[in-house]
Amino acid sequence: MSEGPLLQVAGLTLTVPSPRGPVAVVDRVGFVIGRGETLGLLGESGCGKTLTALSLLRLLPPAVHLAAGSVRFDGVDLAALPERQLRRYRGKRVAMVFQDPAAALNPVLRVGAQVEEVLEVHRRLSGAQRRREVARLFGDVGLAEPERSARRYPHELSGGQRQRVLIAMALAGEPELVVADEPTASLDVTVQAQILELFRELRQRRGLSLLWIGHDLGVAASLCDRVTILYAGRVAETGALARVFRQPLHPYTQGLLAAMPLLERRAPPKGIPGRVPPPAELPEGCRFRDRCPAAFADCASEPALIPAPLGSPGQAAACWLHATRPGAAT
Ligand SMILES: Nc1ncnc2c1ncn2[C@@H]1O[C@H](COP(=O)(O)OP(=O)(O)OP(=O)(O)O)[C@@H](O)[C@H]1O
Ligand SMILES: [Mg+2]
Structure with a gap:
């Protein structure tokens, strides 16, 4: 184990092809996750949260290209690692939980067998050991009657139970980092609350680091230590x-x-007028300026993400309101 944070992402740039050449959908994004820490990666739909998550283990869709950046996990740059070595991290030291548990499970296999597959690949346990471990994991994630649950097919479980199975599957490789991409988005509010509670508990019990991805700031507030806000593929604030x-x-x-x-x-909550511009139609300068109530002349050039003089330690924003330009009046 190396010193320093568990995950350090820097300069991450992902592009997709367009008639006018590659356009960046994620642009020079960076963030850090300490050991045992939970970071929320937040922002509206289309800001690049999912692609950022997928890029960590190079699980990007074919059209999306990792153009630049480093993904240092425990000191090793996963972005530069050969595929064969990367496999030692996937599902083992870093595990993912996605939004739609129905799509992530194989409909024709019993859920216990699906978790056993992970145990076989990553921990080389024998048949009997695997069945015991599945029952233990299912108990850990709050599935009632773990042995019986293991014999069920995905369609025999509720959405919340299926999400618990996926969390058990993510934990099966004993990961240090779990990346959870809107894992409660498809669940109703009470089940959502139970799954959140489960994440809080697991994090404490196992000392997990967590990258929590979502657009619900209320949910993030109940879970995260730090947050990174993405806007149109760039970090707006952290x-x-x-x-x-x-x-x-x-x-x-x-x-x-x-x-x-x-x-x-x-007063009723106020939405932000307008919407996130598609990557090929970004305005010049600050990407938020068309929607920003505080936009002024400086916003025609792009602000860097810098520690804000008025902010607290560790707080940085990419906004000219909080930057002091060399030579500018303060
Ligand atoms: N396979 C793909 N090919 C081309 N463009 C893509 C692809 N996947 C995503 N994009 C584009 O990349 C941008 C970021 O998408 P991403 O799915 O990462 O957003 P997100 O923040 O996860 O949104 P949501 O909250 O809706 O899940 C969007 O503009 C999207 O249209
Ligand atoms: Mg997404």
Whole structure:
């Protein structure tokens, strides 16, 4: 084990082909996850969250190209690792949980057998050991009657139970990092709350690091230590959850927070007008400027993500409102 954070992503750039040449859908994105830490990667639909997650283990769809960047996991750059060596990380040291549990499970195999496959590949357990381990994992993720649940087919389980199976499958390789891409999005609110509770518990019990991907800031608030806010493929803001939520610097973060439904707020939540521009139609300069209530002349050039003088330690925003240009009046 090396010193330093568990995951360090830097300069991550993903492109897709277009008639006018490659366009970046994820552009120079960076973030860090400490050991045992939970980072929320948040933003509206189409901001590049899922592609960022998939790129960590190079599981990108064929059209998407990893054009630049490093993905240092425990000191090793996974982005530069040959495919054969990368397989030692996939599902083993880094595991993924996706949004749609029905699509992620094989409909014609019993769920226990599907988890056993992971155990066979990564931990070389014997048949009897595997069945015992599946029962233990199913118990861990809160599936009632673990042995019986293991003999069920996916369609015999509820959405929440299927998500628990997928979480058990993710844990089967004893990963250090779990990447969870909107794992509760397809579940109803009460089941969503149970799955969130399960994540909180597992994280504590196993000392897991977690990359939590979502667009629901309320959910992120109940789970994350730090957050990174993506807008149109770029990092808009990053920092400790409490700081960013209490004192958001970027107008995009402010907009997302104002759009959150809160019980204690009298006025109805206000959405951000407009929508995320498609990657081929980004405005010049700051990508948020067409939707930004605070846009001014400087926004015609692109702001860098820099620590904000007025922000708290570790908080950075890519916004000219918080940058001091050399020579500019302060
Ligand atoms: N296979 C693909 N080929 C071309 N473009 C793609 C592909 N997958 C995604 N994109 C584009 O890349 C951008 C980022 O997509 P991504 O799925 O990462 O967004 P997201 O933040 O996960 O959104 P959501 O919240 O809806 O899941 C979008 O503009 C999307 O249209
Ligand atoms: Mg997504």
